[in-house]
Amino acid sequence: MELNIGAIFISNRILQDKEPPTWMYREEPSNEGDSGWRVFSGNEDDEYLDNPDNFKLVSADQLIKIDNEIKVNLLAPYGFSFEKDLQTNEWVIVDGEE
Incomplete structure (x- = not known):
């Protein structure tokens, strides 16, 4: 099932x-x-971030193929941020309301 939320x-x-x-x-x-x-x-360091050629727009489905666990995060509203806990391999809310 496709997740049509717009480009990422x-x-x-x-x-x-x-x-x-x-x-x-x-x-x-x-x-x-x-x-x-x-x-x-x-x-990504500041120099990398400042170069728009270092980024692409992809669909949600393309991103989910890279990390299937990211799917639930994509439904969060504006203002949310998440960080992956490398010890548990789970996404954690950094900013936003649960």
């Missing part, structure tokens, strides 16, 4: 370098078709 802004560290996603947050969308989700490996 994702780091190439995840897409190309195959690093796991460990940090994500949702902000108000910047345009129509944008989900507001921003997903990172956690290994």
Whole structure:
């Protein structure tokens, strides 16, 4: 079943370098078709983050193929952020209301 929430802004560290996603947050969308989700490996420095070529837009289904556990997070409203606990391999709410 497809999750049609809009495009997700994702780091190439995840897409190309195959690093796991460990940090994500949702902000108000910047345009129509944008989900507001921003997903990172956690290994991006400021120089990397400042280069828009280091990011791509993907569908929710593409992201779920990378990390199936991320699916439940994608339904959270704007203002939420999550971090993956590398010890338990579970996503934890960092900001937002449960």
